[in-house]
Amino acid sequence: MHRLTVELADRSYPIFIGQGLLGRSDLLVPYITGKQVCVVTDDTVAPLYLERLRHTLDGYKVDHVVLPTGEAYKNWATLQQIFDALLARRHDRGTTLIALGGGVIGDMTGFAAACYQRGVDFIQIPTTLLSQVDSSVGGKTGINHPAGKNMIGAFYQPKAVLIDTQSLGTLPDREISAGLAEIIKYGLIRDIAFLDWLELNMPALRALEPGAITEAIARSCAIKAEVVAVDEREGGLRAILNLGHTFGHAIEAHQGYGQWLHGEAVGAGMVMALEMSRHLGWLSDSDCQRGVAIVESAGLPTRPPTDMTSEDFIRLMAVDKKVLDGQLRLVLLRQLGEATVTADFTAAALDATLRKEYS
């Protein structure tokens, strides 16, 4: 088992990574202060892991809420189901929410914990590769608004994160690829050595070889934790974690949430960021192609949807949270392993990227 700590002063918390952790009550008990627990999960994950977790929580007063699966339900109406359940079962300020599921469940449960009675404890048990390497670290919680993704939310840190790599065994290949998108992102923005490692280990990762997958998750979480420790509320550095996300969010919004997986949209979005960095002369053709090849080797799309125009992108990116005073800012690459958040790019480079002039 790996253990790492996200360092955020009095909001610091541990991440445990290993096989079979869902059965380890000794890892959970120190982070539950009251007697009440409410497990929030979805109708895909519940049949697989809910009973096992309930068994691990023997001795607590455990309630659970099973939500419909998918990004399309990451909205207020679904969040309200959590509040309704907590109030109906008289959960008080001493309760602990446990998010058992992917990123949508983690984001909604975290936001519910942030808002319920103005804040209660929560623990994350992410069950998808994407959520294990992304939402486990950093405390971003929230829901979507029809006008934009994650527009309503809070920065709110969990008390602990439990990553059981066995839960990846039930994931479709497409979801593994989606998780690999975020893993590749960490290499691209900050760690060229990790990128080298990923090129060598991609087949092992796609086959879920335990040693490789644990290593990839631990390195990803460590890179994210390092960035978040410097900039918890995304005043500056933290925005580099959004490589590919401004383009990716536009793709998701255009296709309708839930059609492209988030990681797939980020995969295509990272390729757009690589290509735009090349158009700006920051990346060589070969470095750009190397980046694109890694994305492709993970089984991810490397092109945006054919039916999306430049105008679609411009319109949908205008509501990005990185827009400041009307100025679009993008995460681009100065070189492989070094990202920057900038508004300092030519309109021509953006235009060529959106018109899909790729190498």
Place this chain on the structure above:
Amino acid sequence: MHRLTVELADRSYPIFIGQGLLGRSDLLVPYITGKQVCVVTDDTVAPLYLERLRHTLDGYKVDHVVLPTGEAYKNWATLQQIFDALLARRHDRGTTLIALGGGVIGDMTGFAAACYQRGVDFIQIPTTLLSQVDSSVGGKTGINHPAGKNMIGAFYQPKAVLIDTQSLGTLPDREISAGLAEIIKYGLIRDIAFLDWLELNMPALRALEPGAITEAIARSCAIKAEVVAVDEREGGLRAILNLGHTFGHAIEAHQGYGQWLHGEAVGAGMVMALEMSRHLGWLSDSDCQRGVAIVESAGLPTRPPTDMTSEDFIRLMAVDKKVLDGQLRLVLLRQLGEATVTADFTAAALDATLRKEYS
């Protein structure tokens, strides 16, 4: 003009109190970092003060949202109107929300600011006496749930609070009395000298004599600021600010939000807390009667609704946020000027209080 500071480390903020502050752009400008501002107000306050504030904000890109008036609208659907307006007008993370109105507007605007893009700045301009002495200090924000008041919310501090005592001139007497309930509360829980002062100055306060009203607001905010500085997130001491509120919330819930004013329910609730403290032998008959007389002199109800039974109270108080592990806790008085939060009371004393056995 009085100025005081709520001391909360990097979340500290100033409160300005005086006549005509709504026209003082010099007090607002230092607390607005971007170019975008969105004023949130209601259809009672908008016709009175919105244009004046817009004039004071000359030079900014000012949008506004006018919500329906009243506690009955303190819900998600109304909050959504704020998010819709912000997104429709492309407000980004650098925007500043300004709450112009009473406690409902302050609570909803603060919660919208806490959640919009995971947190933007906000400034409070409370226009009712109750909101000036209560929600100006402490950062409690939120909305109601059908099952309980303020069940969904956040602790989120404003950048500054501007209290213009001139705005009290348009308030009905009933709302002045409601504000006086919270002012009396500060004396009862923590400051016997302030209670003495209130007994002498009650006629001047009800007549809105400027010197008296400014003094009462400043002392109330100072007492609340002192308590909140010790305990921002209501782990302990801060709960004493809820004197009369557990009973009061039950009254509001029973009557339907918006029938009794919050301050009126707190007035009757404080009398119940005084009477219960007397039943416990903590207050003498004469001290209890003195407390009740002050509440009465402010023009407040001193009895709960005649149609509310013991059972109604028990049922409605069970969802109070001070309930921990199923145990009801109440704010009671050890003596006038000294409150305590306790579960250590006899069932008989609670029962006598709920059965309305008053002195």
